[in-house]
Amino acid sequence: MIKIVAKTKEGAIKEIEMNEIRSSHDLQWYWVDFYNPTEEEKKQLEQFNFHPLAVEDCLNQGQRAKFELYDEHYFLVYYALHKEELEHLEVSAFVGDNFLVTYHMDKLTSVARVWELIKKDPEATEDGTWDIMYELLDHTVDEYFPVLYKFEDHIDDIEDNAKDEPMDELMRQLYDIRSDLSRMRRILNPMRDLMYRIMSTNALKAKEQVRYFNDIYDHLLNMIEIMQASRDLSNDIRESFMSINSDRMNSIMFTLTLMSAIFLPLTFIAGLYGMNFSYMPELTGKYNYFIVLGIMIGLVGVMVFAFYKMGWFKYRKGPKL
Numbered sequence: 001m002i003k004i005v006a007k008t009k010e011g012a013i014k015e016i017e018m019n020e021i022r023s024s025h026d027l028q029w030y031w032v033d034f035y036n037p038t039e040e041e042k043k044q045l046e047q048f049n050f051h052p053l054a055v056e057d058c059l060n061q062g063q064r065a066k067f068e069l070y071d072e073h074y075f076l077v078y079y080a081l082h083k084e085e086l087e088h089l090e091v092s093a094f095v096g097d098n099f100l101v102t103y104h105m106d107k108l109t110s111v112a113r114v115w116e117l118i119k120k121d122p123e124a125t126e127d128g129t130w131d132i133m134y135e136l137l138d139h140t141v142d143e144y145f146p147v148l149y150k151f152e153d154h155i156d157d158i159e160d161n162a163k164d165e166p167m168d169e170l171m172r173q174l175y176d177i178r179s180d181l182s183r184m185r186r187i188l189n190p191m192r193d194l195m196y197r198i199m200s201t202n203a204l205k206a207k208e209q210v211r212y213f214n215d216i217y218d219h220l221l222n223m224i225e226i227m228q229a230s231r232d233l234s235n236d237i238r239e240s241f242m243s244i245n246s247d248r249m250n251s252i253m254f255t256l257t258l259m260s261a262i263f264l265p266l267t268f269i270a271g272l273y274g275m276n277f278s279y280m281p282e283l284t285g286k287y288n289y290f291i292v293l294g295i296m297i298g299l300v301g302v303m304v305f306a307f308y309k310m311g312w313f314k315y316r317k318g319p320k321l
Contacts, residue, residue, distance in 0.1 A: 002041055005118055006030035013122045018044060027098070029129050031118075033111060034103040048101060050094055051075070058092040058103050065190035067197040072096060074203055078194055079187050080108050080140050083147060086183045091140075093133065095203070100129040102136070110139035127209060134212050141191065141219050147184065148226045151177060155233055167241055174238045181231050188227060192220040258307060265299050 006016050007028045021030055034041065045055055054075040057063050067076045073096040079088035089108065094101040102111065114135045117124055125131040154177060158170055195217040204210045269292065273280070285291075 001035045002037065002044065003033045003035070003115070004030060005115065007118075007122060007125060011122055013119055018047075022047075029098045029100070029125070029132075031100040031102070031129070031132055033115070034101070035107065035111070036105050037103075045101075045103075048094065048099075050101075054094065058094075061090050061105060063090060063092070065194045067194055067201075069201065069203075073099075076194065076198070078137060078140065079191060080104075080106070080110060081143055081147065081187060082106070083143070086147070086180050088187045091136075093136075095129055095133055098129065100132050108140075110136055110143065113139050130204060130209055134209065134216070137195075137216055138212075141216050141223075144184075144188070144223055145219075148223055148230070151181060151184075151230050152226070155230060155237070158237060162241075167245060171238065171241060174234050174241075177234050178231065178238075181227055181234070184227050185224075185231075188220060188224050192217070192224060195220060254312075258312060261307075262300055262303050265303075266296050269296055 002018065004016050004018065004021070005013065006021075007013055007030075009026045009028055011028075016030065018032075021027075021032075034045075037044075042059065045058070050058075050073060051070040054068065054070060054073075057066075057075070057077065063077045065077055065079060067074065069075075073094050076093050076095070078091050078093070080091055081087075082089055089104065089106040091108065092103040104111070114132065117135060118132065124135065154173070158173055158177075162170060195213060198204065199210060199213050199217065204213060273292065
């Protein structure tokens with residue numbers, strides 16, 4: 001689908017057809033939006049005489065975020081965000097003095113919002129196509145914030161529910177969060193570099209535009225800090241859980257070791273008198289059985305008392321969440 005909106009020299013905003021772009025001479029600027037175009041619609045890109053390399057990058061999805069200068073236009077690729085799957089949605093844009101051409105395969109709320117903004121407030125594009133580009137990038141970047149805040153809330157919930165949920169489930173949730181944050185990093189870092197490149201060129205002729213684009217750049221830096229803080233916090237929680245789990249295992253092993261130490265002399269005594277020798281003097285006494293039992297019970301008591309005095313039983317309490 002192709003949609004075109006234009007601003008006349010009189011300041012009126014109107015939607016036009018493709019054939020009106022060349023025939024009309026009273027346009028200040030026009031914006032052509034290609035959304036999931038058909039093969040026939042893709043051929044319409046040829047009439048703009050864009051650089052072949054830029055057109056090739058536009059048609060072949062999977063490009064990195066970039067900003068390139070050609071003779072008659074700028075070409076950039078940026079990422080919108082699929083909130084549910086946390087996948088980047090690629091958007092290509094050709095920006096000239098009086099035209100903007102955007103190309104994307106996915107439906108974007110940012111494009112729809114800016115489209116309506118232009119119709120309602122023509123003064124929002126007073127400085128031309130870079131004003132539209134700013135609005136598109138600003139709305140796109142603003143959509144990142146709720147996702148990052150959602151991660152922060154989820155991590156806080158994991159901390160709050162640490163005593164109530166199984167550790168395996170908490171570790172799985174932390175793994176999912178870290179995986180999602182890695183996806184966000186692959187979006188935010190290239191977008192930060194893209195904004196820096198735009199501001200480092202002469203593309204923005206008005207100082208006011210530079211201020212606005214710098215505001216987007218600051219937002220991206222803030223988001224990267226939030227993302228990194230969330231990654232660090234999730235990593236700290238994960239390491240704490242692993243440490244607690246390790247301490248629990250050590251406590252269990254310590255308990256088993258104590259039990260083994262207590263039963264070791266009992267096993268020795270039982271094994272000694274369980275040997276099938278024909279003559280063992282201790283076996284003939286009338287009360288020897290009870291004497292051996294008493295010795296075994298006494299050994300257990302002595303060992304338990306000794307371990308208690310050494311404070312070994314206190315270790316069994318283990319760490320708590």
